[in-house]
Amino acid sequence: MEILWVLGFPLLGAALLAMVGAKRYAAEVNVAASLATLLAAAVLVLRIIRYGPMTAWNEEFFIDPLNVFLVALTALVGFTTAVFSRPYMRIEANQGRLTAGRLRLYHSMYQLFMAAMLLALTTNNMGFMWVAMEMATLSTVLLVSLYRTRGSIEAAWKYFILCGVGIALALFGTALLYTAAEDLLGAEGMGALLWTHLDAVKGQLEPRVMGLAFVFLLVGYGTKVGLAPLHNWLPDAHAEGPTPVSAVLSGLLLNVALYAVLRCKILTDGALHSSLPGHMLMGFGLLSTVLASFFLWRQRDIKRLFAYSSIEHMGIITFAFGMGGPIANFAGLLHMTMHSLTKSAIFFAAGHATQLSGTQRMDKIRGLLAIHPSVGWGLMLGGLAILGMPPFGVFTSEYLILTTAMRDHAWATPILLVALAVAFGAIFSRLQPMVYGDTDDKPLPHSPALVPVFIHLGIVLMMGVYIPPALAQWYRLAAQLIGG
Amino acid sequence: MPPLTITTQVVQMLAGALLLISFAMLAERRSRRLLILLVWQGVVLVTSTVLVATSAHLTHLYYSAGLTLLLKVCVLPFILFRLMRKLGIERDNEPLVNVPTLMLVGLCLVIFAFGLAQPVSALATTVLRKTLGIAIAVILLSFLMILARRKAFTQVIGFLSLENGLFFAATTTTYGMPMVVELGMALDLLVAVFIFGIFFFHIREQFDSLDLDQLESLKED
Numbered sequence: 001m002e003i004l005w006v007l008g009f010p011l012l013g014a015a016l017l018a019m020v021g022a023k024r025y026a027a028e029v030n031v032a033a034s035l036a037t038l039l040a041a042a043v044l045v046l047r048i049i050r051y052g053p054m055t056a057w058n059e060e061f062f063i064d065p066l067n068v069f070l071v072a073l074t075a076l077v078g079f080t081t082a083v084f085s086r087p088y089m090r091i092e093a094n095q096g097r098l099t100a101g102r103l104r105l106y107h108s109m110y111q112l113f114m115a116a117m118l119l120a121l122t123t124n125n126m127g128f129m130w131v132a133m134e135m136a137t138l139s140t141v142l143l144v145s146l147y148r149t150r151g152s153i154e155a156a157w158k159y160f161i162l163c164g165v166g167i168a169l170a171l172f173g174t175a176l177l178y179t180a181a182e183d184l185l186g187a188e189g190m191g192a193l194l195w196t197h198l199d200a201v202k203g204q205l206e207p208r209v210m211g212l213a214f215v216f217l218l219v220g221y222g223t224k225v226g227l228a229p230l231h232n233w234l235p236d237a238h239a240e241g242p243t244p245v246s247a248v249l250s251g252l253l254l255n256v257a258l259y260a261v262l263r264c265k266i267l268t269d270g271a272l273h274s275s276l277p278g279h280m281l282m283g284f285g286l287l288s289t290v291l292a293s294f295f296l297w298r299q300r301d302i303k304r305l306f307a308y309s310s311i312e313h314m315g316i317i318t319f320a321f322g323m324g325g326p327i328a329n330f331a332g333l334l335h336m337t338m339h340s341l342t343k344s345a346i347f348f349a350a351g352h353a354t355q356l357s358g359t360q361r362m363d364k365i366r367g368l369l370a371i372h373p374s375v376g377w378g379l380m381l382g383g384l385a386i387l388g389m390p391p392f393g394v395f396t397s398e399y400l401i402l403t404t405a406m407r408d409h410a411w412a413t414p415i416l417l418v419a420l421a422v423a424f425g426a427i428f429s430r431l432q433p434m435v436y437g438d439t440d441d442k443p444l445p446h447s448p449a450l451v452p453v454f455i456h457l458g459i460v461l462m463m464g465v466y467i468p469p470a471l472a473q474w475y476r477l478a479a480q481l482i483g484g
Numbered sequence: 485m486p487p488l489t490i491t492t493q494v495v496q497m498l499a500g501a502l503l504l505i506s507f508a509m510l511a512e513r514r515s516r517r518l519l520i521l522l523v524w525q526g527v528v529l530v531t532s533t534v535l536v537a538t539s540a541h542l543t544h545l546y547y548s549a550g551l552t553l554l555l556k557v558c559v560l561p562f563i564l565f566r567l568m569r570k571l572g573i574e575r576d577n578e579p580l581v582n583v584p585t586l587m588l589v590g591l592c593l594v595i596f597a598f599g600l601a602q603p604v605s606a607l608a609t610t611v612l613r614k615t616l617g618i619a620i621a622v623i624l625l626s627f628l629m630i631l632a633r634r635k636a637f638t639q640v641i642g643f644l645s646l647e648n649g650l651f652f653a654a655t656t657t658t659y660g661m662p663m664v665v666e667l668g669m670a671l672d673l674l675v676a677v678f679i680f681g682i683f684f685f686h687i688r689e690q691f692d693s694l695d696l697d698q699l700e701s702l703k704e705d
Contacts, residue, residue, distance in 0.1 A: 127665030134672040141679060150690050154699040157683060161639060164676065165630060168646050171669070172623065175654040175661060176604065182658055193662060208603040 002047055003061050005040035006071065006118055009033055010078075014111035021104030027086040030107050034075075034082035037114065041075035044068060055124060055196060062124035062196055065477040070259055071121050073337055077251045077344050078114045080452035084348045085110070085244035087446045091355055092242065094445055102146055106242065113139040113248065117256045127193045129260055130167070130174050133224065136253060137163045144241040155236035162233040163224055170220025170260075176213035177267070180205045195263060202270030210271040217264040218280060224257035226311045227318060228288040238307035239360065243351030246303055250310045251344035255336050258314065262321060262482055269324075269483060281322030286415060288315030293419040296426035301360045302350050305430060306343065309386060312423055313339045316416070320401045321482065323408055329479035331400035334467075338393040338460055342385045345456035349378035352448045353434065356441050362430050367439030376435045378453040383431040385460050387424050393463035491539040498532040499615040502652060503594070506625040509645060510590055510632075511583050516574045518641050519564055525648050526556035533655055540659060548660050552651065555670050560644065560677055567681050568637070573694060578635050586632060590625055597621035604657060616656045622649030636687055636694040640680045647673060 013033025020026055045068055048054065053064040063071075089106065092098050098106075116139055120132035137160070145156035178192055184201045185192040192198075198205070219230070226234040238246040261281075268277045292311035299305040317339070320332035352375045357365045368376030385392035398420070406413045467475075488496075505525045512518045530553045537545035568574050580586075598617035605613040626646035630639050654661050661669070684694060691698045 125665070127661055128668065131665065131668035131672060134669075134676075138672065138675050138679060142682070145683075145686060148686060148690070151701060153683070153686050153690050154701060157636070157687065157696070157699060160676075160679070160683070161630065161643070164643055165627065165646065168623075168643075168650055171650050172653055175650070175657060178654075178661060179604065179607070179657040193665065206607055209607060212600070212604060 001056075002040060002044040003056050003063070003122055006037060006044055006075070006122065007115055009036040009040055010111045010115035010118065013037075014108050014115060017104065017107040017111055021107035022100035026103065026107050027082075027089065030110060031079070031082045031086060033111055034079040034114070037118070038075040038079040041072050045072050059124055059194055059196060060128070061122050062194075063122060064481060065474060066262070066481045067121045067259065069333070069337075069474065069478055070255060071118060073340055074114070074117055074121065074252050074256070077340055077456075078248065080455060081244050081247050081251075081344060081348075082110070084247070084351075084449050084452045087449045088243060088348075088351055088355070091444055091446050091448075095355075097147055102148075106143060106146055109139045109143050110244070110248075113143075117252055120256050121259060124195050125193050126174050126177060126195060126198070126263075129263070130171055133170070133221070133257065133260060134164075134167050136256070137167065137224070140237075140241075140245060140249065140253070143245045144237045146242055146245075147240070149240070151236075152240040155233075155240035159233040159237040162230065166220050166223025166230060168220070169216045169223075173213045173216030173218075173220055173264070176209055176216065177264075180209040180213060180271070195267075198267050199270070202267050205267070205271035207272050210268050211276065214264055214268040214277055215280075218261055218277075218284070221257045221260045221264070222284060225254050225261065225314050225318065226288070227284045227314065228291045228311065231288065231292070231311050234311060235304045235307040238310070239301050239303040243303070243347055243354070246307070246351075247344040247347035250307065250347060251340040254310060254314050255340055258317065258321075258336070261318075265321070266482060275324075278322045278324050281318050282409070282412070283322075285315045285317070285319030285322055286412060288312070289319065289419045290315075290415060293423040293426070296423055299426075299430075300362055302354060302362050302365060302430075302434070303347070303360055305362065305427065306346055306350060306386075309423065309427060310339070310343055312419065313343070313386070316398065316401060319412070319416070320397075320404070323401075323404055324483065325404070325408070326476065326479050327400060328404045328408075329482045330475050331397045331404065332482075333475050333478055334393065334463070335397035335401065338397055338463060339386070341456040341460050342382055342392070342394060345378065345453045345460075346382035346386060348450070348453045348456075349375055349382055352444065352450070353379055355444060355448075357439070358441070362434060365434045367437040367441075368435050370437070371439050371441055371443060372448075374450045374453075375448065378450055378457070380431060380435045381457050382453065383427055385457060387427055388420065391461060391464050392457075393460045396464050396467075489539065491535050495532050495535050495539075496615060498528050498535070499618045499652075499656075501528050502532075502622055502648075503618050503625075506622045506645065506649075507587070507590060509641070510586055510625060510629055511580070513578045513580055515568060515576045515578075515635070515637050515641075518638060519561060519568065522564075522641055522644055522648075523557060523561045525645060526552065526561070529648055529652060530557060532652070533660075536655060536659065542659055544663050545655070545660055547663060548655075548666050551666065551670055555674065556644070556648065559674070563677055563681065564640075567684060571637075571684055571688065571694070573637060576635070576637075576694075578633065578638060586628070590628060593624040593628060594621040597624055613656060616653060619649055619653035619656050622646075622652060625649075634696045636684060636696055639696070640677075643680075644673075644677075 116135035533549035597620035629642035
């Protein structure tokens with residue numbers, strides 16, 4: 001029942017906003033729909049805490065500690081982004097960058113996108129997971145090109161073709177998975193694609209087929225995670241789309257895609273009895289981290305900079321899950337949460353910063369602290385948090401990942417450390433001149449919604465200083481499910 | 485090895501035709517003919533699915549063949565034809581360089597595809613399992629087409645041909661995916677083509693042509 005609400009509210013919101021999305025109160029409707037989704041997700045979390053994992057609707061849906069925490073995170077960031085988007089999009093419309101029709105498209109697709117992600121998270125059917133991931137791409141592709149500039153259309157086309165091709169590979173992987181399972185679970189009905197059924201017989205799945213299936217699934221969903229060398233779409237889509245879309249793409253969609261990879265990894269691990277899937281994740285993760293951190297130096301656009309930083313962090317998380325084991329998985333899940341909250345907070349601040357200076361070029365953004373202190377502080381603190389400065393939660397997870405790497409895969413530690421240092425230098429050196437200094441930019445016509453920024457950073461700070469035991473236990477449970 | 489039934493032989497021949505069509509698409513320059521080739525690919529796909537359905541007595545495959553017929557032979561080509569006429573690109577000629585090289589790369593891809601299919605087709609239980617190599621080859625050739633072509637319209641044709649290859653792969657290995665999943669996939673595909681259509685107009689409005697060579701501004705400097 002709770003699942004119905006979690007999926008129903010965003011769908012309802014999408015339908016409603018398709019009609020009234022251009023009206024003055026559309027942004028409020030958007031916030032309300034997101035709040036309803038968040039409340040439904042909270043009820044779902046409470047239920048799982050009380051009664052444990054559950055399935056619903058002929059086992060078509062399946063909730064366990066691993067996905068319920070992502071559902072909660074998605075609903076939370078979805079809500080705060082809606083709050084941020086209210087004044088942000090109003091300012092954009094004021095500046096004449098958007099028409100009423102496009103605002104309607106934006107609001108409606110935003111909710112549809114949330115629904116697609118929540119469906120991908122809660123479904124038990126690997127086929128539906130694929131359909132939902134594709135739906136998530138389709139609903140955001142027109143949002144990336146919302147401004148209809150040359151750059152945004154190019155970015156959206158790239159996003160569409162690359163992710164479309166990537167997701168097609170994942171479909172082939174899913175078909176192979178079905179082949180492997182069919183003999184064991186029977187072709188009749190849908191049983192052979194249900195994750196819980198697959199999980200029960202994973203030890204008997206044909207290893208060679210599963211190995212091949214995993215390669216396709218990893219490359220396919222990995223494209224959406226933004227893993228190198230298939231990351232090309234990500235910086236363009238983040239830089240050219242409206243900022244709220246960048247925030248949810250970076251903070252949520254990448255997580256959901258990684259979640260799909262994890263579900264496949266659990267099955268493949270069981271079938272292969274070897275560490276091959278883990279090693280593949282480690283390889284892709286390390287490559288993405290290193291590549292992204294060096295690309296960070298070449299960026300001039302503030303949103304591109306943080307998009308590359310997303311690739312870097314997704315690489316670190318993928319590497320952590322590749323190592324496997326209770327501590328690395330725990331750190332990976334924690335880092336997923338921390339990155340999601342921090343990165344969306346940064347995009348909120350960066351969005352308002354670009355509105356203040358009228359450009360995304362970092363050499364033109366100056367003196368944020370002078371003109372709008374809370375935007376400046378938000379960007380500065382967010383930047384420090386994402387760089388893994390000690391009091392923030394990102395430090396905790398990165399520290400755990402690094403120490404585990406040192407113990408189990410010592411060769412990888414120097415590579416990771418160099419990448420982190422390079423990223424630190426690149427982001428920190430850009431951040432400082434943007435925040436300090438003088439400027440003659442004018443203040444914003446509407447007061448920005450910066451509460452979400454500080455809520456996110458507050459949670460990240462809290463998790464760095466003190467993780468409540470109940471939450472830690474929760475992460476441990478989820479980490480256990482991933483195994484490895 | 486038992487002698488092959490007539491149906492199986494015909495299906496295998498159709499699979500061969502699918503591969504040939506993919507190669508033809510790779511070398512075809514005119515948008516209009518490309519689209520016709522895509523329709524033919526759909527027709528072959530539907531025929532082979534129906535034949536498999538009769539030989540294996542599977543009702544759900546008939547439905548999926550019907551869905552393919554409706555979507556890939558009727559609706560999508562119709563939409564694309566109309567788009568082509570509206571955009572006035574029916575007679576567009578796309579300069580193709582290095583067709584021989586492209587063909588050679590394609591040949592290598594086919595060999596690679598059969599190698600890749602080996603372990604799976606050894607295990608699959610369907611009558612079509614020997615043709616999985618062809619399915620993978622069609623998928624890879626479509627990739628090649630998307631990579632090698634620089635027109636938006638051609639890339640979309642490549643994308644749809646990729647989708648056909650995937651459908652064929654699913655039929656050869658497992659007699660197709662569950663019906664509900666196939667419905668979801670069909671819906672996604674339909675929406676995708678609509679969005680492609682919207683994009684054509686946006687691209688042309690901004691760049692005055694559907695040449696993707698102009699979409700090169702977002703690069704790392």
